[in-house]
Amino acid sequence: MDVSELPGFYAIAAADPGRIAVIDTDGTRTSYGDLLARVNQVSHGLRARGLGTGEVVAGVLPNGIDAVVMLMATGQIGLYYVPINWHLTPSEVAYILADCDAKLVVTSPEYAVPGAEIGIEGLAEGQPAHAPDERTCGAVMWYTSGTTGFPKGVQRPLPGAEPEAFLPLNTWFLGEVVDLRPGAEVHLVTSPMYHSSPCSHTQFALHLGHTVVIAPRFDPVKILELIERYRVSNAMMVPTMFHRMLQLPEDVKGKYDVSSLRQVIHTAAACPVAVKKQIMDWWGPVLYEYYGSTESAVAFSVKPHDWLARPGTVGRPAPTFEVRILDEDGKRLPAGEPGLIYVKSSMGTFEYRKDPDRTAASMRGEWYAPGDIGYLDEDGYLFLCDRRTDLIVSGGVNIYPAEIEAALLEHPAVADVAVIGTPDEEWGHNVLALVQLVEGVEPGPELTAELLEHCGPRIARFKHPKAIEYRSRLPRTPTGKLSRSKVRADYLGENTSSSL
Template identity: 85%
Template sequence: MTDISELPGFYAIAAADPGRLAVIDTDGTETTFGDLLTRVNQVSHGLRARGLAVGDVVAGVLPNGIDALVMVMATGQIGLYYVPINWHLTASEIAYILDDCDAKIVVTDAEHARPGSEVGTDGLAAGRPTHAPADRTAGTVMWYTSGTTGFPKGVQRKLPGATPEELVPLYFWFFGEVVDLRPGDAVHLVTSPMYHSAPCAHAQFALHFGHTVVITPRFDPVNILELVERHHVSNAMMVPTMFHRMLQLPEDVRTKYDVSSLRQVIHTAAACPVAVKQQIMSWWGPVLYEYYGSTESTIAFSVKPHDWLARPGTVGRPAPTFEAKICDENGKDLPPGEPGMIYVKSSLGSFEYRKDPAKTAASMLGEWYAPGDIGYLDDDGFLFLCDRRTDLIVSGGVNIYPAEIEAALLEHPAVADVAVIGVPDEEWGHNVVALVQPVEGATPGPELTAGLLEHCGPRIARFKQPKVIEYRAQLPRTPTGKLSRSKVRADYLAGNTSSSL
């Protein structure tokens, strides 16, 4: 087998060792590096033939599968921005992102086809050359993330202005430092939707490392264990909800599968309960690597297994190239042990929210970016999170923003006021709960609840919809008219139902 450890990434590996196994798709279909590169090159030529130039935007509404990888790697060598879009979103939510990002081409699967879209990559690839395109230059992925307004914004970074091969050594160094990943023979398991930043990025970088990528269509705890054993999976990216579900499996199921091949299981996206993480490492061994950051900051803090075991609950120290500080509400630095707003900056450069300089400026303190979370640093510089930002709900590792749900519910004629909060849940992290103040004359009860959920259907994706709707005679607001979610949440968690209907 060809030694690929010194080759600079996917495109070079595929040219030097075309028979190397690149992808095992959701249906078990196997694709070599050589065949994947052929399709990637054809799609790159196809995109250029459609008139796309450096800096243009391509979007993908694609389920987990090889086409999602093809689009990332094809746009990644011709200087395009690629926008993966959550296919669970409603048609209007998808349309908003497509309009905002100015996508010139949209690639979907058959189920999510829309007027003018490309269904799969076949049309772009058909009849196109299989060799590498000329004037190769690295593209990048532009992720859309919601803010406190509930409307998604593109997190846009400047294009590198270099070939992919010039950037790969930086990937090798960074991921080697953070999660001990190295180029060579390994197997990466995709367990989460690839329209999210971390699963997509890890699948992309796995190819650059020469690893085989095994793709699952959705998370199923038993299937994950089966795949780990069958393909001798060495690394994967997961979220804490997955750990919780796996621990709920009967003991005889858990012990049935050989997971000794696992070397790095990387988790992020939500806080992992200490007890859950300890149980997983008792089962799998000290293989859990954690990092903390955001779409905007990328990987800002990281912690390896043994450091975490020595300091349970930490999310780590600043990742390479990053600096961090904790500030009070006035922007003044706080000493170790004192909680405050987390700020980070990196020498690798900054980002901007597409078409929203005001939002970009509001998220910064000079050169420092605030992910919006509260935490403290210990004397050794390890970060401990205290809470998520006030309004954000994290359910199953996915960010959900109350303002968007409230806006949808307020469109219903029976709703006078509404507050949406996240309520702690052992499995999901948080559940979405809507507290509704009906208009005068509306009758709260099962019929109204059913009507509100039906009303939400075409407006917001199913995973954002409330799992619980309760009714209140009045919701607390500040003297300026701002909804006091902190008071609503505190009352709800305290079981204060004196204002219930």
């Protein structure tokens, strides 16, 4: 039997220790055996620090071997692992650490967090390399923001069994959705592992016995070089990456051999039909797409040939998932009629950590609403009409207007503010802040620079507005709620008209 068909990373590493597990950002190679030894040492080290089943460990770590070790170590001793975006400000990181009740934080010198463990060496030092006793499956708890802009942990119940008992269902699911199978395959990590999809694909590549190649950052030429050098067979990307790939000169695109690619999975944002077709003209029919959320996981999926037959779809319900399209009154809508998407799966539930009200508000009985509008065609394929009303998706990253508005409203010159996303060919959307100033304050370049500087210590740079424009008044409902839909419609209407 191919050892790749054993149930997951820990068993594969024990049976075939010489297999290459990780090729790090600097080219360093780590075997499955060496990775398992370090994972076991860190597992023992975490327990030696007093961490027990159900407790939380956080990591503010760059992509690399330490991030992989923390993922796999917590995954076999029943801990929740919280990967944190290293672009966040100290106050944003502190909020997540307090909310998740992290008992220990692991970081690196470049992303130092007060009181955190610097690197995993201290956890591993002096610890045995054999498997810990009483192994039990852990889980990753990602933090995601809602309309309030305050992130909440998406927490799933721990299965209460050793990883080997739980993994076959997940690897089967991944195979059904994106045709990933055990074997001598090579997975390329192109995105930060603090995002749910890159993190999950890294983890399951190892559970399938694949070699994980970690790109130091996303650079179109570097990605092509890595694909050719390591004969990469599968990768996870976001549509912005495809757009940047297509902007390369034809002689550069033709220089690299990408024939090893079999699955390039994309998610996180809508991919323009033309972009997706051009990538498949170049790479072949290898683009697999899925749609879901941190809460729902992979709810819909579509394989290349099915997408080519129905351009624009995000697929049919994934295995174990059911879907309903409902109107505002909860009435089920027929095929072709847009409404709010609801999904349900038998694979498990979630809750927002320490926020039962928000958990309840996201559900209709057993059905979860990702918050997007879409419709099903006659064959059950989902087509999205719009993202969440207020959510801005830029480069595959979710940006929440309320959080930016709250930061700007702290400035004494700002009376009111509305943040919206404006269409951008490469990024999907850019962040635009429409500001109503306090009476007597005059707009100008100096004030704009001051407002942007004001955002610096409050929100991460990727959330900063790309532009600030001024308005004499912003529309609010009779109850005082900002009508972002009207702001967006008015702005896009004005700018579309002015460009004709």
